[in-house]
Amino acid sequence: MNQDYIQPDNWCIIEEGFDAERVKSSESLFSIGNGAMGQRANFEEQYSGNTFQGSYIAGVYYPDKTKVGWWKNGYPEYFAKVLNAPNWIGINIEINGEELDLAKCTQVSDFRRELNMKEGIYTRSFSAVLQNGTEIEVNVRRFLSLDLDEAGFINYQIKPLNKDAAIVFKPYLDAGVHNEDANWEEKFWEPLQAQHTDNRGFVTARTFKTHFTATTFMHNTIVLGGSPQTITPQASNSEDHVAFSYAISCPQGQTAAIQKIGGYTVSMNHENTQQAAEQVIDQALALGFEAYETKQKEAWARIWEMSDITIEGDVKAQQGIRFNIFQLNQTYLGKDSRLNIGPKGFTGEKYGGSTYWDTEAYCIPFYMATKDQQVARNLLAYRYNQLDRAIENAGKLGFKNGAALYPMVTMNGEECHNEWEITFEEIHRNGAIAFAIFNYYRFTGDYSYIPEKGLEVLLGIARFWHQRATFSTYRNQYVILGVTGPNEYENNVNNNWYTNYIAKWCIDYALEQTDRVKAEYPADYSRIMAKVQLGDEERAAMQKVADNMYFPYSEEHGVYLQQDGFLDKELITVADLDKSQRPINQKWSWDRILRSPYIKQADTLQGFYFFEDHFSKEDLAKHFDFYEPFTVHESSLSPCVHSIQAAVLGRMEQAYTFYLRTSRLDLDDYNKEVEEGLHITSMAGTWMSIVEGFGGMRVRDNALHFEPRIPAQWEAYSFKINFRNQILKVSIGQNETQFALEGNEPIRVYVFGKEILVEPNGLVTV
Amino acid sequence: MNQDYIQPDNWCIIEEGFDAERVKSSESLFSIGNGAMGQRANFEEQYSGNTFQGSYIAGVYYPDKTKVGWWKNGYPEYFAKVLNAPNWIGINIEINGEELDLAKCTQVSDFRRELNMKEGIYTRSFSAVLQNGTEIEVNVRRFLSLDLDEAGFINYQIKPLNKDAAIVFKPYLDAGVHNEDANWEEKFWEPLQAQHTDNRGFVTARTFKTHFTATTFMHNTIVLGGSPQTITPQASNSEDHVAFSYAISCPQGQTAAIQKIGGYTVSMNHENTQQAAEQVIDQALALGFEAYETKQKEAWARIWEMSDITIEGDVKAQQGIRFNIFQLNQTYLGKDSRLNIGPKGFTGEKYGGSTYWDTEAYCIPFYMATKDQQVARNLLAYRYNQLDRAIENAGKLGFKNGAALYPMVTMNGEECHNEWEITFEEIHRNGAIAFAIFNYYRFTGDYSYIPEKGLEVLLGIARFWHQRATFSTYRNQYVILGVTGPNEYENNVNNNWYTNYIAKWCIDYALEQTDRVKAEYPADYSRIMAKVQLGDEERAAMQKVADNMYFPYSEEHGVYLQQDGFLDKELITVADLDKSQRPINQKWSWDRILRSPYIKQADTLQGFYFFEDHFSKEDLAKHFDFYEPFTVHESSLSPCVHSIQAAVLGRMEQAYTFYLRTSRLDLDDYNKEVEEGLHITSMAGTWMSIVEGFGGMRVRDNALHFEPRIPAQWEAYSFKINFRNQILKVSIGQNETQFALEGNEPIRVYVFGKEILVEPNGLVTV
Structure with a gap:
C-alpha cells in the first residue's frame, strides 16, 4: 500500500476524493496534537466503515498485563500501553x-x-x-x-x-x-x-x-x-x-x-x-x-x-520536512518535564510506552537547536528524575551499588517492555542517555547541568557498564556478552562494537566529569560523593574496564566488526538479494533474519555518527562502504544516519535518496504500516539529515561549523539554529551560503574550516 | 519443597498421614496410566482444598492460540496443549x-x-x-x-x-x-x-x-x-x-x-x-x-x-528405578504408532505437545531393550509418517527441495511450540531423529527399516543440514549460525559443536545409507529416488558441507568448544558459585543466565555420549573435566548422561550421585516442581544410567559388550535385555557378573572386551 494520494504542497497535507480503503491511513496522516493531547483524524x-479510533492524553497510560508461555525471569510484569482516551x-x-x-x-x-x-x-x-x-x-x-x-x-x-x-x-x-x-x-x-x-x-x-x-x-x-x-x-x-x-x-x-x-x-x-x-x-x-x-x-x-526549514525547487522534499517538523511540535513542546516523545506520538498505540532511546539519540538535537535550551534540559531532567528507578531496574537484573540501567521503554521510569529478550539485551540505550548529556553541554555550553544532575546519571551508567563487562582471560581484555545492538536483526551477540565502544566512552566521560566537578564545583562534588559513595578502588576498577575494552576488528577488511562472528555470515549484499524477499521482516522467518548479514538500522555506523571526531573520513568511508550494502533500513531510525554520512562523504545522490526516504517515510508509506500511526521520533532524524547532513553543522570548541552541500534537485534551502540564545539563519544555494544572525553579539562560524564572523543582525555570504 | 514423605519400599510408593500441603505433589506422584489414558491421583x-485436577487421553490435544506482543515471523499459530479430559x-x-x-x-x-x-x-x-x-x-x-x-x-x-x-x-x-x-x-x-x-x-x-x-x-x-x-x-x-x-x-x-x-x-x-x-x-x-x-x-x-531392574542393598535406589520404569510403561506401551511419549505423560499439562527429541535421544533405547522391537520401530515410524509435515515446516522457514525440519514439539507433525526463539534455533532435534534410526539398526540388526522408511527421513534431514549450513569465506569452512544446542541456557549461538557435529554425521550417514540401499535394495532405491529426486550435484554439494564442517576447538584446553565465544565467558565453576544463587533459573534474570558459562544439560557431552566410539577415553575425560564443573543440571535430561560418562571413566561415587538425582528426581522433588507433574522422558535416562552406565552395555559389530561396575552402596543389581529376540539377564555383584540367556541360540557377549559365549538357558559367571 505504497500510497501516492497525498497532494504535493509546500504547506499543506491534502487528500482529494473519498476512498474507504484510505480512511485509516489518512486518520494517521491528518492527526492533530498540541503536546498535551492529540487525536487521529x-x-x-x-x-460504519473501517476506522481506527484514537484519542490520547500526554502522560496517561495503562499497565496492560502480558502473557507469554515461556516467561523469562526479570521480565517486567506489564507493558505500559498508550491509552486510548x-x-x-x-x-x-x-x-x-x-x-x-x-x-x-x-x-x-x-x-x-x-x-x-x-x-x-x-x-x-x-x-x-x-x-x-x-x-x-x-x-x-x-x-x-x-x-x-x-x-x-x-x-x-x-x-x-x-x-x-x-x-x-x-x-x-x-x-x-x-x-x-x-x-x-x-x-x-x-x-x-x-x-x-x-x-x-x-x-x-x-x-x-x-x-x-x-x-x-x-x-x-x-x-x-x-x-x-x-x-x-x-x-x-x-x-x-x-x-x-x-x-x-x-x-x-x-x-x-x-x-x-x-x-x-x-x-x-x-x-x-x-x-x-x-x-x-x-x-x-x-x-x-x-x-x-x-x-x-x-x-x-x-x-x-524558529523551526522552519525551507527548500526551493522540490515541493515533495519541502512538504516532507515540514510534515516532520510539524508532527514533532504537535507531539512535544517541552513545557512539561514529566512528558516525553512517544514513538507514535498521538497518532496510534503501537509500541506502547512514551520513552525510548530515540529521545536522546534522535530528538534532543532537534529540540536543542529549534527551542529554548530549557526544553532539552527538561528532556535530560526526565532521566535524572527517573534515576532511582533505573537503579532499581538494574537491581532486578542482579546489578549492585548504584549501577543504573535505564529501561528499554518506560512511562514512569520503570521498565515496561517485555515479551522479548532485547529488553535485557539492548543495553546500549544507557549509552545514548549519557551521550545526550555530553551533547547538551557541547551544544549549549551550559555546564551547570552536569554538577546539578548529570553527573549522578553518568556515574550510575558507568557503574552499570563496569559491572556488565566480563573479563575474558582468553582475550586478556574486557568483553560484553549477550547484547543486542541498535541493529535488532541480531540478538544475544557478543561484543557488539557499538555497545562496547559507547560503554568505554561512558566510563571515560563519567570519570572525566567527576574530576572536573571536583575541581570546579566542590560543593556539588561533596554532595554527590556523599550520595553515590564512589571510592578510589571502584574508580580504578572502572577505569581498568574502559582502558582494556575489546573491540572486534577485521584486519582483512580494515573495519571494526559489528559483533564477534559477523564474518561468518554469508555476505550477500542487499543489492544481490531478490526484491521478492523484501522487506525481510515480512518475508523471512525470524531465525533466517538473525543469521543473515542484514542490518535493520545503523549500528556500527551509529557509533561513527556519535563519535565522528574519533575517526578519520577515510575510516568512515571504509565502514560506510562495508556496512551500507548490508543495511535494509527496515527501521525508521536508519536512513537519516546514512543520509548524514553519505553527505559527509560527498555522495549527494545517495544522501538525497536517504533523505527522501526518511522525510516521506509516512507520507509515502515506505514501510506499509502508516495505518497504525506515524513514526514520530525518526522525524527528528529527518531534521538532522538536512542540518547535520546537507548543512554539515557541527559544534566544536564552542563554535558552529558547517560544510554546506546541496542536492542537485534543490535550488536552495535554509534553516535556523538557536545557538546559545542567538538565532543563526543559514541559507544554502547551489553556489553560495548566507549566514544571518538575530542576536546581540557577533558569532564566529567555520565553513569548511574557515573562520567567518557574523555580526548581529548582519548577513554574510560565502 | 524438597519432600521426603514418600516411604522407602522396594515395590510401592507410600504416603502416610494427611497433609493438605502435599496433596498436589501426591496427585502427581500417585498418577496412574495405561498408555491409552491416565490421570492424576x-x-x-x-x-475443597488445593488440588490440580487432571485426566488425559492419549493423542487428544487442543491447539491453544497464543498471544505474544512481539510476534516473530515463522512462529506457529498455536501451542498444542495436552488436554484435560x-x-x-x-x-x-x-x-x-x-x-x-x-x-x-x-x-x-x-x-x-x-x-x-x-x-x-x-x-x-x-x-x-x-x-x-x-x-x-x-x-x-x-x-x-x-x-x-x-x-x-x-x-x-x-x-x-x-x-x-x-x-x-x-x-x-x-x-x-x-x-x-x-x-x-x-x-x-x-x-x-x-x-x-x-x-x-x-x-x-x-x-x-x-x-x-x-x-x-x-x-x-x-x-x-x-x-x-x-x-x-x-x-x-x-x-x-x-x-x-x-x-x-x-x-x-x-x-x-x-x-x-x-x-x-x-x-x-x-x-x-x-x-x-x-x-x-x-x-x-x-x-x-x-x-x-x-x-x-x-x-x-x-x-x-522383561523390564525390571533389581537393586540389592539400597531400597531408595531400587524404589527410584522401579518408579521410573513403572511410569514409562504407564505412559507408553508402543501399541499405537500414532502416539508418543509426552514429557509429562498423563501426570500434568506443562510443556504441551506429545513429542520432543526426548523420544529419540532418551526413550528409544529403553523401549528397544525392554519390549518387542516393533515398539521402537513404531516410534521411528511416527516420524516417517510425519515427514511431509516436517518438509512443510522447513518450507515455512525458507528451506526447499524436500529439506525436512522436524518440529521442536508436536502432536500431529506440525510445529506447535512457539513464544520463544528456540523453536527455530534448537534444530539439533533433527539430528537425534536420524541418530535413532542408526541406533535402531545398530541394536536390532533390522536393516529393513532403512530402505522401507528410514532413508527418506535421513535424506530430508541431510538436505536440511546442507541448506542450513553457511559457507564462511573467512574460515573457508561451513558454519552453522544462530542455533540453540541441547543447553538451552545459550540462545542464538554460532557453531554449537554438538549441532555442527551431528549435522555432519547426518549427512555422512544419509549418503552412506543411500549407497547401501542402492546396492542391496535396488527396487527401494528406485522408488525413493523417484520421489526425492536426489541428483549427483546436490549429493556432491551435501558431501562438501559434511567434509568441510567447522568445529570450534580450543588448543589451550584441548577441548572442542560448546560454541564460538565460550571462552569469553567468566569461567567460574558451579562449585565456586554461592549456593544462594541456585537454581539459577529461579534466581537469575534470563540475560544473566545467557551470558554465564552454566550449562543446563549435557551439550558437548551429549555428543560424546552419542558418538562415544569416535573419541578416546582420554578425550572423554578431558571434555568431562572441562564441562562438568559448569553444568547445573537444571534439566531433568542432564544427570543421566553425566552418570553414564562418570561410570565409563570409573568415577563411581560421582556416577552414583548422578544416578540418585536422575532416578529420584520426582520422588525427592529435586527441582521443586513435582506438583506440576512428573518428568517422564528423563526416566528413560535413569534406565540408561544403570544399563549403559553401571552395566557398560554397548552394541558393537552386532554383539553386546559390557563393562560391569557397581556402586559401593549396592550389593548387586540385575537387568534384562531383549537383544534380537533373545533375552539376556545380566546380574552384577560386587565381585562377579552373571549372564543368563532365555533363547534358542548361543550368544556372544564381550566383557571388558573379552568374548564370552552364553548358551541358551545357560548361565555364565565372570
Whole structure:
C-alpha cells in the first residue's frame, strides 16, 4: 500500500476524493496534537466503515498485563500501553431522519482533507447525497489549541443543497473506549460520573491500576446562517456517556453549524478535574472560536519562525520536512518535564510506552537547536528524575551499588517492555542517555547541568557498564556478552562494537566529569560523593574496564566488526538479494533474519555518527562502504544516519535518496504500516539529515561549523539554529551560503574550516 | 519443597498421614496410566482444598492460540496443549446429610496412599470424623486396565464406625473441565450429548478446532456387606454433566461400597463412540471388577518380567528405578504408532505437545531393550509418517527441495511450540531423529527399516543440514549460525559443536545409507529416488558441507568448544558459585543466565555420549573435566548422561550421585516442581544410567559388550535385555557378573572386551 494520494504542497497535507480503503491511513496522516493531547483524524460523525479510533492524553497510560508461555525471569510484569482516551469529538448527525454516514451515502463528492501545517488547523469538506435524497455540503474545521492546551475546537457546518433539512446535531462524550492493542480485552477506564448542565457535558473516568482521573468535557453552540441559536437540547446520560440532541430546521442553501469545544482536564494537573473543565470551557467561551483560531495561527507562526526549514525547487522534499517538523511540535513542546516523545506520538498505540532511546539519540538535537535550551534540559531532567528507578531496574537484573540501567521503554521510569529478550539485551540505550548529556553541554555550553544532575546519571551508567563487562582471560581484555545492538536483526551477540565502544566512552566521560566537578564545583562534588559513595578502588576498577575494552576488528577488511562472528555470515549484499524477499521482516522467518548479514538500522555506523571526531573520513568511508550494502533500513531510525554520512562523504545522490526516504517515510508509506500511526521520533532524524547532513553543522570548541552541500534537485534551502540564545539563519544555494544572525553579539562560524564572523543582525555570504 | 514423605519400599510408593500441603505433589506422584489414558491421583470425592485436577487421553490435544506482543515471523499459530479430559472418577459422598470433604472433616487419621507398582493398583485409605460426628473408615482401590484400556475401575468402600449411616453415593461425569495452562480461559470441549440409562451414564463432547469426539462413560454398582444392591438412582443431566444419586442405609460396622467403571471411547478409534462405550461397559461387567484386577496384576507381571531392574542393598535406589520404569510403561506401551511419549505423560499439562527429541535421544533405547522391537520401530515410524509435515515446516522457514525440519514439539507433525526463539534455533532435534534410526539398526540388526522408511527421513534431514549450513569465506569452512544446542541456557549461538557435529554425521550417514540401499535394495532405491529426486550435484554439494564442517576447538584446553565465544565467558565453576544463587533459573534474570558459562544439560557431552566410539577415553575425560564443573543440571535430561560418562571413566561415587538425582528426581522433588507433574522422558535416562552406565552395555559389530561396575552402596543389581529376540539377564555383584540367556541360540557377549559365549538357558559367571 505504497500510497501516492497525498497532494504535493509546500504547506499543506491534502487528500482529494473519498476512498474507504484510505480512511485509516489518512486518520494517521491528518492527526492533530498540541503536546498535551492529540487525536487521529477520525470523522466526527458516525462512520460504519473501517476506522481506527484514537484519542490520547500526554502522560496517561495503562499497565496492560502480558502473557507469554515461556516467561523469562526479570521480565517486567506489564507493558505500559498508550491509552486510548475518551472520545470528545463525536457529533452524530441526523438529516431528514437519516443518520449521516459516509459509508452509506449514495454519493460522496468533492471530499477533501487539508491539514494546514502553517496554521495548525485541520479541515474536511465534502458533498454527499443521502439515501433519502437530501444533498448536503459539509465543512468541518478542527484544531487543538496551543494556547489553551486542554481544549479543542470543532466547527461543523452543513448546508442542505436541494431541499430544506431537519437537522439533528447529536454531540456526545464517550468513555467506553478500548485499545486496539489491549491484550485481554479489558476495560482500561472506570467511569466515575457523567453529567450535563445546559450545553455542557462532563464524563469523569479513572484509569484502572494507574488511577489517572480525567474529565472529558464539551460545550456546544448551534449556529444558523451565522447566528447563534438558543436551542434547549435533549440530553441523556449513561455511566460513561453523555449525549445531547439539538434539532434545527435548516432551509435549503443556508448553513447550520455546531461549534463544539471539548477536551480533557487530568488529575496530573488538577485536584478537581470537573471544576477545571468548567474553567476551561469558561475560558474558551470568553474569547470564542474565532479568537482561538487566530491565536492558533499566531502560535504556529512562532513555532515556524524558529523551526522552519525551507527548500526551493522540490515541493515533495519541502512538504516532507515540514510534515516532520510539524508532527514533532504537535507531539512535544517541552513545557512539561514529566512528558516525553512517544514513538507514535498521538497518532496510534503501537509500541506502547512514551520513552525510548530515540529521545536522546534522535530528538534532543532537534529540540536543542529549534527551542529554548530549557526544553532539552527538561528532556535530560526526565532521566535524572527517573534515576532511582533505573537503579532499581538494574537491581532486578542482579546489578549492585548504584549501577543504573535505564529501561528499554518506560512511562514512569520503570521498565515496561517485555515479551522479548532485547529488553535485557539492548543495553546500549544507557549509552545514548549519557551521550545526550555530553551533547547538551557541547551544544549549549551550559555546564551547570552536569554538577546539578548529570553527573549522578553518568556515574550510575558507568557503574552499570563496569559491572556488565566480563573479563575474558582468553582475550586478556574486557568483553560484553549477550547484547543486542541498535541493529535488532541480531540478538544475544557478543561484543557488539557499538555497545562496547559507547560503554568505554561512558566510563571515560563519567570519570572525566567527576574530576572536573571536583575541581570546579566542590560543593556539588561533596554532595554527590556523599550520595553515590564512589571510592578510589571502584574508580580504578572502572577505569581498568574502559582502558582494556575489546573491540572486534577485521584486519582483512580494515573495519571494526559489528559483533564477534559477523564474518561468518554469508555476505550477500542487499543489492544481490531478490526484491521478492523484501522487506525481510515480512518475508523471512525470524531465525533466517538473525543469521543473515542484514542490518535493520545503523549500528556500527551509529557509533561513527556519535563519535565522528574519533575517526578519520577515510575510516568512515571504509565502514560506510562495508556496512551500507548490508543495511535494509527496515527501521525508521536508519536512513537519516546514512543520509548524514553519505553527505559527509560527498555522495549527494545517495544522501538525497536517504533523505527522501526518511522525510516521506509516512507520507509515502515506505514501510506499509502508516495505518497504525506515524513514526514520530525518526522525524527528528529527518531534521538532522538536512542540518547535520546537507548543512554539515557541527559544534566544536564552542563554535558552529558547517560544510554546506546541496542536492542537485534543490535550488536552495535554509534553516535556523538557536545557538546559545542567538538565532543563526543559514541559507544554502547551489553556489553560495548566507549566514544571518538575530542576536546581540557577533558569532564566529567555520565553513569548511574557515573562520567567518557574523555580526548581529548582519548577513554574510560565502 | 524438597519432600521426603514418600516411604522407602522396594515395590510401592507410600504416603502416610494427611497433609493438605502435599496433596498436589501426591496427585502427581500417585498418577496412574495405561498408555491409552491416565490421570492424576485426584480424590474421587469432593475436596475443597488445593488440588490440580487432571485426566488425559492419549493423542487428544487442543491447539491453544497464543498471544505474544512481539510476534516473530515463522512462529506457529498455536501451542498444542495436552488436554484435560472430562472427569469420570468423581464420586461425591454424603454421609448422614453431610458432604464428605477431607478439607472439612474434624479429624482425619490413618491416611495412606499406596501405589503398588508391581500390580499397577492405586489404593487410598483413611479414617475421618465428619462435622456431624459420624466416624467412618474409607478404602478406595483404583486402576486403569491394561487389558481393557478404555476402562478404569474404582471400588470405593465406606464403613461407619460409631453409628449407622445414611450414605448417598453421587457418581458423576463432568465435561466442564478446563486446563490450568489455558491461555484464554477458553473452553476446550463442546458438549454434544449427556444421557443415562439405568446405572449407565454417558457424556459425549467434542474438542473445539481439533474435533476429537470422546464419550466419557460410567457404570455403577452399589454393594452392601459384600452383596450387590438393586437401587434405582436419582439421575440428573445437564449439557456436559451426568450425575446419579444412590441412597443406602449402612449399619455401623458394615461396609457400603460403590464400584464404578468408567473411561473414554474416542473418535480416533471408533466411529460411534457412544456405542463403543456401551460395549466397553458390557465387557467390563461380563468379567467384573475382581477378574480385571487379576488380569491387571498378570499384565504388570509380564511387563516387569522383561523390564525390571533389581537393586540389592539400597531400597531408595531400587524404589527410584522401579518408579521410573513403572511410569514409562504407564505412559507408553508402543501399541499405537500414532502416539508418543509426552514429557509429562498423563501426570500434568506443562510443556504441551506429545513429542520432543526426548523420544529419540532418551526413550528409544529403553523401549528397544525392554519390549518387542516393533515398539521402537513404531516410534521411528511416527516420524516417517510425519515427514511431509516436517518438509512443510522447513518450507515455512525458507528451506526447499524436500529439506525436512522436524518440529521442536508436536502432536500431529506440525510445529506447535512457539513464544520463544528456540523453536527455530534448537534444530539439533533433527539430528537425534536420524541418530535413532542408526541406533535402531545398530541394536536390532533390522536393516529393513532403512530402505522401507528410514532413508527418506535421513535424506530430508541431510538436505536440511546442507541448506542450513553457511559457507564462511573467512574460515573457508561451513558454519552453522544462530542455533540453540541441547543447553538451552545459550540462545542464538554460532557453531554449537554438538549441532555442527551431528549435522555432519547426518549427512555422512544419509549418503552412506543411500549407497547401501542402492546396492542391496535396488527396487527401494528406485522408488525413493523417484520421489526425492536426489541428483549427483546436490549429493556432491551435501558431501562438501559434511567434509568441510567447522568445529570450534580450543588448543589451550584441548577441548572442542560448546560454541564460538565460550571462552569469553567468566569461567567460574558451579562449585565456586554461592549456593544462594541456585537454581539459577529461579534466581537469575534470563540475560544473566545467557551470558554465564552454566550449562543446563549435557551439550558437548551429549555428543560424546552419542558418538562415544569416535573419541578416546582420554578425550572423554578431558571434555568431562572441562564441562562438568559448569553444568547445573537444571534439566531433568542432564544427570543421566553425566552418570553414564562418570561410570565409563570409573568415577563411581560421582556416577552414583548422578544416578540418585536422575532416578529420584520426582520422588525427592529435586527441582521443586513435582506438583506440576512428573518428568517422564528423563526416566528413560535413569534406565540408561544403570544399563549403559553401571552395566557398560554397548552394541558393537552386532554383539553386546559390557563393562560391569557397581556402586559401593549396592550389593548387586540385575537387568534384562531383549537383544534380537533373545533375552539376556545380566546380574552384577560386587565381585562377579552373571549372564543368563532365555533363547534358542548361543550368544556372544564381550566383557571388558573379552568374548564370552552364553548358551541358551545357560548361565555364565565372570
